[in-house]
Amino acid sequence: MLQSDLSMYVSKKFLHYGLLQDDDVDVMAYYLENIISSGLVVFSVIGIAFLTGLYQESVLYFCTFFLGRHCCGGYHTRTHLRCYVLSMGTYLLFLLLTIGFAKVGEPFAAVTFMVVAANLFIFIFAPADSENKRFTKKEKRLYRRNSLLFLAGIDLLYLGCLTDICMGSFFSVFFAVLQLAVSVAIVKLLERRSNSKT
Numbered sequence: 001m002l003q004s005d006l007s008m009y010v011s012k013k014f015l016h017y018g019l020l021q022d023d024d025v026d027v028m029a030y031y032l033e034n035i036i037s038s039g040l041v042v043f044s045v046i047g048i049a050f051l052t053g054l055y056q057e058s059v060l061y062f063c064t065f066f067l068g069r070h071c072c073g074g075y076h077t078r079t080h081l082r083c084y085v086l087s088m089g090t091y092l093l094f095l096l097l098t099i100g101f102a103k104v105g106e107p108f109a110a111v112t113f114m115v116v117a118a119n120l121f122i123f124i125f126a127p128a129d130s131e132n133k134r135f136t137k138k139e140k141r142l143y144r145r146n147s148l149l150f151l152a153g154i155d156l157l158y159l160g161c162l163t164d165i166c167m168g169s170f171f172s173v174f175f176a177v178l179q180l181a182v183s184v185a186i187v188k189l190l191e192r193r194s195n196s197k198t
Helices: 002-016 022-052 055-072 080-104 108-125 137-162 171-197
Strands: none
Touching (some): 002 022, 022 055, 022 080, 055 137, 055 171, 108 137
């Protein structure tokens, strides 16, 4: 993979010039690979948002998703390429739905479905940790509390939209929360399937 090769190359250069110790090369390569992977997603989104003119919607979508991800956890792919493809695929789906809903007006039923489904999935399945870094009992309690607080904030926003307290479109936020909720549910369902096989 280009990212891992580039990360290791840069890390070894740091070692060569005495800026790293031998034990730190793999650690730096790991973090560089994650930075490069995240940077590819961010720059791709900026480019697509620029081409489509959907800046505000894209910012709301990604800020909500990453804030929720920080609170609730979610699905991690096994490779950076899969992560990129999945991230871009869901982002493009979001853009298509945003453009479609703008033409027909935001259907109340669709937004309500997203909020209800997100509430169910997050309440039942959150938080979801990664197989690479399991939560301690204390972390699990903290993430559970944070995921419920995040959900309460989303529900208040939804109620604000229903009562016209919040003006403007928040489809971006609700779609991001639904995507996050599905991601959390996938982690738990895959984990249960894996445990049932052993």
